[in-house]
Amino acid sequence: MITVVILGSGNVATHLFKALLASKKATVIQWFSRNTAVLNEFKEIVEVTNDLNKLKNAHVYLIAISDDAIEGFSESLPLKNSLVVHTSGSVPMAALSNKNRAGVFYPLQTFSKEREVDFKEVPLCLEAEYTEDLKLLKVIAESISSKVYDINSEQRKSLHLAAVFVNNFVNHLYHVGNDICNENEVPFSILKPLIEETTKKIVSLDPLQAQTGPAKRNDQKTIENHITDLEKSLPQYKELYKIITASISKTYGREKL
């Protein structure tokens, strides 16, 4: 059994812990958090500590803390020549202290407290300084997910940027849609089948082919009506509308809004 210590107690740490509970290849032998109170509900099933000096020996130390804190935290670990991996999309592997063997175990998914995630479907992006360590990470990863990828730091950085567009930014557009509905007293739920179909479409179609709408058709009349309507009711979204419309026009070879 591969032994794992988790360091951190946020959403990623918690979802990883739950996924590893079901693994037949790896087991979490200890969970570190500065504030162990947040781990109360897990105390019966795993050893919990808030003292870095009491860390157990393990094959892998999984750091799941905020991006900014990874570098300093990895330096502060009282470990030597151990396999220490972080779980961040945007932090390069080289940010980890060279006292230990570095690696990355990045689950490319959005995690929230409110929702359970089927970990089998979560892409895991792996990287390691040493081939043997990469093999070990792969054994763990394949025991909890069916989507495991070798991804270097440059590629991971670009994936993280792409994820900001398709996840964070998309969610913001849902919020704008919601605002427009509220403003006009129509239920946002009318839009949900459309939202689902938009996503399903790109499973079979390239997004470039799937594009529809006034910006793609260069339907200036509708575009101007939309801008006028936003101006009147929700002016804070006018620039957003213009910039995205211009970007679509540019993509399809029409430069001018």
Added chain:
Amino acid sequence: MITVVILGSGNVATHLFKALLASKKATVIQWFSRNTAVLNEFKEIVEVTNDLNKLKNAHVYLIAISDDAIEGFSESLPLKNSLVVHTSGSVPMAALSNKNRAGVFYPLQTFSKEREVDFKEVPLCLEAEYTEDLKLLKVIAESISSKVYDINSEQRKSLHLAAVFVNNFVNHLYHVGNDICNENEVPFSILKPLIEETTKKIVSLDPLQAQTGPAKRNDQKTIENHITDLEKSLPQYKELYKIITASISKTYGREKL
């Protein structure tokens, strides 16, 4: 049986025709298109014509043509006091010629040739000049969909605008994500579970609550890194990144990018 004549031969017309084939309350007795060749595959199961003077008597005439053409086309129909409805999200009911009784039968979904759509899940937004006509449209609508709504022209206009954000604009962000992946030689498919989860989240969570990412956290370091990376590889998306990030910051009470 309620008799229907469809006018137009695009995606909406075709998907409506197929949905009505399965209806137990309504039947399409004729299909008009200027170019009947495009309707070849349906000639065995429905009468097809390209001559407006040969239109049959029917309870409802469904216009499914491009938005710009609706007004003029409805004026050109050799009909009087018939129920003539259009299927557009952005055109007001009043655009229809007053020679006939006006109505709207707007399916709020994205239709493409390549994909079959489960019409039961397509929201149908109805409007009619006369109460009796609205009742008739409702009977037809409820025979093909489980999601039928009374929506006036103002509300429909706002729904159409919201749909542009959650469908057309979202799809463009998928395209940007795809471009970033291609640029860095990682498969876009790695992002698909994230894309699906982003959509599923808002079924149970308000998009305002579901928001995550550097813009929401005000993580300036990551934001600046992303802008620098776009500058180098895909500068055409830099403004898009900045504007959406600023809009998220504003939503969560941080004015400055």
